[in-house]
Amino acid sequence: MPRTQRAIATLIRSGMKRVSGTKRGVSAMGSAGCDDVDAVIYADANASAGKRRSGANKEKAVESVEEKFYVVLRTSEGRDRVVVIHRSESRYRWVHSGSFHDLDRYEVLSIRRKLLEWYDENQRILGWRIPTPKFIEKHSDRLEGYFDPVRTTLDHAYGVLVAEFMSQQTQLATVSKYWKRWVEKFPTLRVLANASLEQVNEYWAGLGYYRRAYALHECAKIIVRDYDGVVPRTAEELAQLPGIGQYTSGAIASTAYDQVVPIIDGNVARVMSRLCAFGMDSKCRVAKKWFWDSSSKLVDPSRPGDYNQGIMELGAMICTTNNPKCVNILSNHRKKKRPR
Structure with missing residues (x-):
């Protein structure tokens, strides 16, 4: 042996x-x-x-x-x-x-409710993100100037597509600045598809990893040619496009079209690990499969986009790698202590 x-x-x-x-x-x-x-x-x-x-x-x-x-x-x-x-x-x-702590039905419902309540109150204001009705009701003063002509006329799915490409290996604080400049220059997929690669690279300059810009440009051409300029609605179709993997396809499909699909990035994996006392290295293939399987059970079917954005937001802002503050947000989701 x-x-x-x-x-x-x-x-x-x-x-x-x-x-x-x-x-x-x-x-x-x-x-x-x-x-x-x-x-x-x-x-x-x-x-x-x-x-x-x-x-x-x-x-x-x-x-x-x-x-x-x-x-x-x-x-x-x-x-x-x-x-x-x-x-x-x-x-x-x-x-x-x-x-492993296998979440039961009561815990899943409790986590969904608490996470969405937290997100309705604490979501960050980002150009490609549509604020939830509860957030608009409570924080209308923070949205002054948000609904400008660029955002109100922009196709939401296209805005999300651009943001997801830019946020690959780039922090959202940086993406926000480049995203608005990009959609002002290329307000539709057709405009982007007809642009030259030199123009695309010029407006991508500063973000780095120019392969992403090339892939986004190719995506625009394919969507205009094969989908009449409309971003595909399902994660399966999106995953066939260049530069789009399992995470990006799920993020676009759930955020833009409310498709009930999970997403896993470093922030989500960290939250899931702490919720379920999962001790394995998140980069291991066995762990990755567990994360995707478990996350698919947690996605809220009524608000999948808000749920996915919320759990990423929680991992980025609260449930951080060092000095996490997530103890009081989702920690009381258990109905009773599970027997050993």
Whole structure:
């Protein structure tokens, strides 16, 4: 048996204690101590990405992830436990163990309600974002000059499309300045599609990563040619366009057309990790799948765009990496303490 499997099996047997994989191996994953484990998913630093094996009635998904081993144990009781093992030469060190918190229906409804209430009160004013009715009612004084001729005549979906391209690897504070200048020069997709690449690059200057400008220009040409100048309404169609991936397609479809699709970026992943006590590295493939699956259950079907904008806003403004202030916003969503 490979040394990694011996280390993981020994780790399970020893009650998640520190072990050395070279000295305390076991003959199979189903040996004593593993009887209550229905599945084992782990990431092996020395294995080929995506390779799958089966044996001893266990399923193991193997992914190449630098010098860490991410272990997810699914027990016969339906509980998930995550273990992260760091490798140092021939030794394996236990770093983290805990249970995922699987949100129940009551908690999902509570989180949706509290997040949307917070967003209605605290959303940032951005040119491509339509303020919610409750925000307009409470903060009309802050919107003075917001509804200028450029914004009132601009196609909302096009404005969102431009903003999402610009915000790839660029902070929103910077995007806001360039976005208005852009839509004043290229007020419609047809105008953008007919512009030269030199003009596009000129108005993109300062944002960097000019590949995004080229992709946005190509998007405009395709939308004018194949969609009669109307931004596609579904995430599936948007994902076929150049420069648009799963996150960007979901952000455009939910914000512009209220399609019920999730989005995951660094801010959303951080909020989700803290809500569900998720201890795995968010860049791991296994973790990414969990984030997308879990986030799809949380999206509010009545206000998907506002929900997605709200959870990103919460992660950027409140639930920050350092010194987070999100404890009192969504922390009381549980009806009662879940039994261990």
